[in-house]
Amino acid sequence: MSNSVRVAYLPLVDACILIAAKELGSAADQGIDLVLERETSWANVRDRIAIGHVDAAHMLAPMPIAANLRLTPFDTEVIAPMALGLGGNAITISQTLRQEAGFSEAVTAPGEAGATLRRAVANGGERKLRIGVVHRHSAHNLELRYWLAASGVDPDRDCEIVILPPPLMPDALAKDQVDAFCVGEPWNSVAVSTGAGAILTTKNLIWASSPEKVLGVHSEWARKNDGLLKALVRSLYGAAKWCSDPANADALQKMLAQPRYLGIDETVVAQALSGPAGYEPFDRAATFPWQSHAMWFYTQMVRWGMVEHTAPGLDLARRTYRPDLYRDALREFDAVVPSSSMKVEGALTSSVPVGAIGGELVLGPDGFFDGKVFDPDKVEDYLKSQARGA
Incomplete structure (x- = not known):
């Protein structure tokens, strides 16, 4: 049996656990030939795991749930035996919107930011705010909508929410093709570094200690490769612990900045790692796949008309996240x-x-x-x- 595991990822800070597992040799130490395949969009990641081009993926936290609820183009069962950290995304606004609405340049509490945005919408007449998100079935979209609605802004009536791959967000903002975006780091920090935008508020302020990405695994591959899956979880757990250690910050930012991974300036990577988006790869059980997280995402998918609520649907969403596999893999791993x-x-x-x-x-x-x-x-x-x- 091959020990090769093919994993798709996007160039984002929260791919660091996978990248570190490869670069540090923790995957090899577990007997895995970890093959990382960089992708350009979440739709590509979704489709490649569905048709079997990759075995697993750095995946948006709600995406495996959407796949199992048959909300995706291909009938595919995907499980999430592990999360890939907490936090790490932010809402960044254009300089045009910041000046017109009177936003501070500083990161703002969601309640205050939402109140200012509500006034901007009220003063904007018929014009809708155009806000970029990375995918329909993303924490970005669901948490953005949660924040907007709680702030008195209707996400559908008052806004036009459009889909853009993460690396394209800063350029779209610079050209005023979007008024704001919600994306994972480092792309908020890229927009700030070029002067295109300012971080308004963050995921961690909207929902503290909330999940962003998971390890999505094709369920058929998982059934056939139980030992490899456990070894993969162990290697990623060790890599996450390394990524979380402040003593490794310089090495981590150099690792991520390489052209084959994020391919951006190391100083911007450093800002993304230490900035307000607050990505946490290990502490606070950051890699544990809480089934209550999956169930919350399901409620928001129901709320926004993506799926009709049923008891079997809720149960399917819950069972998508597999803490049992996580515990089993780490049973004798300190x-x-x-x-x-x-x-x-x-x-x-x-x-x-x-x-x-x-x-x-x-x-x-x-x-x-x-x-x-x-x-x-x-x-x-x-x-x-x-x-x-x-």
Whole structure:
């Protein structure tokens, strides 16, 4: 049996776990020939895993759920046995919008930023704000919509949300082809470094300790390659721990800046890693695939008309994330792993030590900016509370 694992990724900071596993040799140490294949768009990643060109992928957190709910072009079962970090994206606005609306140049709390945006919409007449996101089935789109609606801005009536690959976002903003975008780093920092835009607010401020990408794995490959999958999870866990260590920051930014990976200036990579987007690759159980995260994404897909709510659909979304495989892979790997697979999202207002397998774990804060909480045992009530528009 081949020990080669082909993994697609996009040039983003949160691909660092995969890149480090390759560059540091942690994949090789687990007996894996890790082949990384850089892609240009999330649609390409989705389609290549569907038709079997790759075995796994650096994938948008809601994308495997969408695949299993048959919301994608190909009938494909995808599982997420691991998350690839917390946070890491931001909402960046054009200099034109910043000046017209009177936004500060500083990163702003979501409530304040939303109130200013609501006034800009009210003063803009019939013109819709054009906002770029990376894919329909992305945390970017769902969390952007959540923030807009909670701020009194209707994402569909007041805005035109368009799809753009991440590397194209800064140029689109510079040419005023979009008024704003929501994207993962380093592309916010690229826009700031060129003067094209200013970071308005961040994912971490909208929903603290929230997931951004997962390791998406073709389920058929996972069934046939259980040992390789476990080895892959172990290698990525070790790489995530290395990426999170401040002592490795210089080495990590040099690694990511290479032309074959992000291919941008090292100083911009450094800003992306240390800036307000707040990407966390390891701490706070950043690589654990919480099923409550999957269920929250499902509620937002229902909210915005992407799928009709059914009990089987909710269960399918929950089962897409596989904490059982994560625990099994790390059982004898000196790892600290959550003992629960779900939690109430938004309930932690500060860092809290919790019980875990293998030691003590600190979680949180994990609050939503509007103070609401999502209880995975009360999905029906939560859905009723989520208005479609503003």
